[in-house]
Each structure stands twice: as structure tokens, then as C-alpha cells.
Amino acid sequence: MPAQQYRATIERVDVLAYNVRSFRFKLVEPPAMPFRAGQFIILNVPHEGKVVKRAYSIASPPHEAGALELCIQHAEGGVASTYLWQLKGGEPISLSGPHGTFLLKEPLEYDPVFIALGTGVAPFRGMIRHLFHVNFLRDIWLLFGTRYEHAILYESEFRTLAGMRRSFHYVPTISRPKEWHGETGHVQQTFQKHIKDFSKVEIYVCGWLERVKAVCADLQGFGVPKEKLHYEEW
Numbered sequence: 531m532p533a534q535q536y537r538a539t540i541e542r543v544d545v546l547a548y549n550v551r552s553f554r555f556k557l558v559e560p561p562a563m564p565f566r567a568g569q570f571i572i573l574n575v576p577h578e579g580k581v582v583k584r585a586y587s588i589a590s591p592p593h594e595a596g597a598l599e600l601c602i603q604h605a606e607g608g609v610a611s612t613y614l615w616q617l618k619g620g621e622p623i624s625l626s627g628p629h630g631t632f633l634l635k636e637p638l639e640y641d642p643v644f645i646a647l648g649t650g651v652a653p654f655r656g657m658i659r660h661l662f663h664v665n666f667l668r669d670i671w672l673l674f675g676t677r678y679e680h681a682i683l684y685e686s687e688f689r690t691l692a693g694m695r696r697s698f699h700y701v702p703t704i705s706r707p708k709e710w711h712g713e714t715g716h717v718q719q720t721f722q723k724h725i726k727d728f729s730k731v732e733i734y735v736c737g738w739l740e741r742v743k744a745v746c747a748d749l750q751g752f753g754v755p756k757e758k759l760h761y762e763e764w
Contacts, residue, residue: 531564531628536571538623541597546683550649552589553614555598555623562595563627567634567660568653568762571598571627575610584610585629587736587762589652591659598627601652601683632736632762634660640732641669643725645717645745647737648676651683653762654736658691658698667697671725674702675717679710699724718748728754735761 538555546552557563563571565588575582590599604611634642634657642661644654651674661670676682682702692700703713703720713720725731733754735742742763750756 531566533626533629534560535624535626536560536563538598538625540617540619540621540623543617543619546601547681549604550681550683551602551604551615553600553602553617554590555600555625557596557598563598564595565592565628567592567657568632569628569630570632570653571600571625572629573610574624574626575613577609577613581624582609587630587632587652587656588628589655591656591663593660593663598625601649601655603649630762632734632760634734635732635760638666638668641671641730643671643721643731643733644673645721645733645735646672646674647717647735647741647745648681649683650735650737650742650762650764652736654734655684655687657734658688662691662695662698669697669699671699671731672701673717673720673724674700675720676702676704677706679704679707716748718745718752721749722752728758731758733759735759737764739763 536557537559538557541556542554544552570585570587573584586600588598589601646654688700692698701720703717704710707714735745742761746759
């Protein structure tokens with residue numbers, strides 16, 4: 531699926547956390563983008579008479595090809611996020627895609643374990659909703675790690691999915707809890723607690739570069755073979 535240019539409009543903007551928003555783009559021309567779960571798009575952001583390009587993982591599943599959802603954290607002084615934070619809906623957007631090779635390993639004869647660090651949950655949301663769509667029946671794990679409980683993303687959606695299917699295990703972990711009654715500490719500790727048999731899993735990690743490196747190093751220290759680890763660094 532070669533990448534191409536698309537015109538889109540902002541269909542909806544939702545607040546996910548104090549500094550994270552979900553942007554839903556309706557594709558106009560062409561009207562649909564064929565892509566695979568885990569891929570990303572590049573936004574063409576106007577800035578001071580020029581165009582700044584920024585890459586964002588697609589947070590929606592491939593069967594919703596007429597629209598794309600992005601999960602974006604506001605960066606202080608960031609050109610793209612500052613521009614996007616001004617948008618309310620209906621504005622035109624230029625983008626290209628699909629890009630990237632952070633994909634589910636084929637064939638799907640294993641239990642996927644997704645370790646999401648903050649907005650690194652974006653590609654996993656698309657992957658998980660894709661697996662539900664194709665009626666994937668093996669166990670799926672989503673281990674979501676963040677500092678504070680108010681920074682958990684898509685909480686109600688993942689709780690609902692976990693209620694729909696017992697084979698989907700959603701385990702958020704808070705490292706600096708205040709009134710949190712779930713898992714605490716670092717997400718790799720949650721992994722060590724719940725994932726015991728490495729032979730039947732493939733592990734996917736996504737988030738900021740330094741945190742991804744730290745998690746992968748710890749997992750290998752727990753005995754996870756390097757070939758079982760698949761990661762996307764931001």
C-alpha cells in the first residue's frame with residue numbers, strides 16, 4: 531500500500547486527558563485510506579508560510595478506512611500540537627499515508643501483549659479494535675503505563691472491551707498514584723506479575739524513546755527473548 535497525499539477535514543476533537551486530545555479526520559480526497567493496524571500518517575502543518583511535517587500513529591482500525599483518529603499530546607512550544615489545539619472541527623487538513631512497518635506479526639498464532647507508555651497506546655488501540663473486528667479469539671493483553679490516574683487514555687473504552695470479551699486483559703498501571711486502587715509501580719513490573727509463559731506471546735512496546743529502551747531492557751532481564759520484542763520509538 532504505497533503512501534499518497536490526502537485531503538481531509540477535522541470531524542471531531544475530544545479531550546482524553548489534560549494535555550492529550552483525540553482528533554478524528556474525515557478523508558475527502560481520496561475518500562478512504564487502505565492501511566494496516568499500527569501504521570502512521572504524516573500531517574502537513576502550516577507554519578510561518580512553510581509546511582512542517584509531523585508523524586502520528588493511527589489510533590483507529592483499518593475497517594474504518596474513511597476516517598482516521600490520532601491521539602496527540604500537547605508539547606510546550608510544539609509547532610504541530612499548538613496548531614492542532616486551535617482547531618474545533620471542520621477545518622481542512624493535508625496529510626500523507628500510510629507509512630510504517632510497526633505491524634502485527636503474521637500469522638496470528640500467538641497471544642499479543644501490548645505495552646503502552648502514554649500516547650504510545652495509539653497504534654495499539656487500532657490493533658486491538660482490528661483484532662476484535664476479525665474475531666481474534668486468543669488472549670490479548672494491554673498493559674498501559676502512565677504516571678497519574680488522570681492521564682489514563684481511552685479508559686472507559688478499554689474497560690468496555692474487557693467487559694465484552696474475557697480474553698481481553700486490560701491492566702493500567704500508575705507509577706505516582708494518589709487515589710488509585712489498581713496496579714502501581716512501573717508497567718514492566720505489571721508485565722512480570724501477569725505474563726509468565728514467553729513461548730506463546732509476542733510483545734509490542736510503544737512510547738517515548740527512553741522509556742521504550744528501559745522497558746525492553748528490563749523485559750530482556752526477565753528472560754524475554756529479544757526476538758519476541760517489537761517496538762516503536764517516538
